[in-house]
Amino acid sequence: MTAVLLATCKELPSGDEEGESLSAALRRRGIEPRWQVWDDPATHWDALTVVRSTWDYAARRDQFLRWAASVPVLENPYPLIAWNSDKGxxxxxxxxxxxxxxxxxxxxxxxxxxxxxxxxxxxxxxxxxxxxxxxxxxxxxxxxxxxxxxxxxxxxxxxxxxxxxxxxxxxxxxxxxxxxxxxxxxxxxxxxxxxxxxxxxxxxxxxxxxxxxxxxxxxxxxxxxxxxxxxxxxxxxxxxxxxxxxxxxxxxxxxxxxTEPSLFLLFDEDAADRFAAAIAARA
Ligand SMILES: Nc1ncnc2c1ncn2[C@@H]1O[C@H](COP(=O)(O)OP(=O)(O)O)[C@@H](O)[C@H]1O
Ligand SMILES: [Mg+2]
Missing domain, CATH: 3.30.470.20 (ATP-grasp fold, B domain)
Structure with a gap:
């Protein structure tokens, strides 16, 4: 089964409240979702990685960007995240x-x-x-x-x-x-x-x-x-x-x-499936 890594923070080890709907939609498409904590040094980022609820990075943006730059296949990609994580x-x-x-x-x-x-x-x-x-x-x-x-x-x-x-x-x-x-x-x-x-x-x-x-x-x-x-x-x-x-x-x-938005997937019936389809197409 193809795995997709969903990056989160340690306070939300299995994602935020919309995370489960995304996991379920990915599984329906034959993809195994794995939630991983972005700053956990024990994790490996050896599959397509989608940034999700990494909400504790604002006070240590440099560390977060070093992590993002180190992930081999990241969505959204590092250049977008580097640009977007400062409201400049x-x-x-x-x-x-x-x-x-x-x-x-x-x-x-x-x-x-x-x-x-x-x-x-x-x-x-x-x-x-x-x-x-x-x-x-x-x-x-x-x-x-x-x-x-x-x-x-x-x-x-x-x-x-x-x-x-x-x-x-x-x-x-x-x-x-x-x-x-x-x-x-x-x-x-x-x-x-x-x-x-x-x-x-x-x-x-x-x-x-x-x-x-x-x-x-x-x-x-x-x-x-x-x-x-x-x-x-x-x-x-x-x-x-x-x-x-x-x-x-x-x-x-x-x-x-x-970078790491809530996508309000629970406010539209098909949104989680649409997101899973877009992820599956890149996995
Ligand atoms: N110029 C503004 N006028 C009115 N409300 C604002 C303004 N800027 C921010 N807000 C309110 O504050 C919230 C947070 O600001 P935002 O710029 O989105 O920062 P954050 O990245 O912390 O979400 C917004 O969702 C909005 O409700
Ligand atoms: Mg805002």
Whole structure:
């Protein structure tokens, strides 16, 4: 039986809540799924490896990237992961014409430039699971969070708080093998001011998810992101999640997840099977 290695973290040794549906769909296609912890030195990565719930890497991105570079056959491939694990990619996509949340990147040692807004979001450029993301109504508090990130050696990102998210929510569009699969709505994550509290064994902040059909404008923007991505590496990514926020002028990209996203496989009947088929085609 062909095996496929599914990379996870030690807190979730057999994957996250959608992991079992992926395992079952792979088995139905005659593929043996094996969950392995990415930073366990005893593991071997001697088969197609798909990055899944490796959610503990943000504080040690260098180690994670060294691991990714060392895996012989990795999906998504190392160059995509290296580029995507720092939100600096938003500036690249914006330069390619993709509508993104206006963002000021502020590395340690630089002064903060605040975009024109009533409220701001400050977050680390390397981060996941909403950890270290804060919403602020005054510049003093925002500036303190920037300083805290700088003290930890991290680049801060400053964005306007796009408050339509409070009523409309965020839309996440999932693409498998470069094709649209399904979409979900995420409720606003920053309901309160201040830096987000951390829950769930430090891995992520709880999200409120429901299935949602994307609008035409959301589909068009997400398609554009996947095209931009495909032209970067020459092949369609095995998996991609495109997170969009509502802005007055239309949807904008807040995050592109091609490293270790939840793919919300449990929110669409056929999604796990579609993902398994795409994996099987590469195994
Ligand atoms: N500029 C913004 N305006 C409104 N909400 C935001 C903004 N940036 C982030 N958020 C909220 O915070 C959450 C986490 O931010 P995100 O950029 O996705 O970082 P992470 O990589 O930690 O998921 C988003 O899902 C969204 O709900
Ligand atoms: Mg996010």
């Amino acid at each position: 990619y938003l500036a690249d996509l914006s330069a390619q014409g993709v509508a993104t949340v206006p963002t000021e990147f502020v590395p340690p040692g630089e002064q903060v430039r605040y975009p024109d807004a009533r409220e701001w979001v400050v977050k680390p450029s390397v981060g996941a699971g909403s950890r270290g993301v804060g919403r602020f109504a005054d510049r003093t508090a925002a500036g303190e969070h920037v300083r805290a990130l700088h003290d930890a050696g991290r680049t801060a990102m400053v964005q306007p708080y796009l408050d339509d998210v409070d009523t409309v929510g965020e839309t996440a569009l999932i693409y498998l093998d470069g094709r649209f699969s399904h979409a979900v709505e995420k409720g606003p994550m920053l309901a309160r001011h201040g830096v987000h509290a951390v829950e769930h064994a430090d891995l992520f902040v709880a999200e409120r998810i429901t299935a949602r059909a994307p609008t035409d404008a959301e589909r068009a923007l997400a398609d554009e992101v996947v095209r931009a991505l495909t032209s970067r590496v020459g092949t369609a990514p095995l998996y991609a999640r495109i997170d969009l926020l509502p802005a007055p002028e239309g949807p904008v990209l807040v995050e592109l997840e091609i």
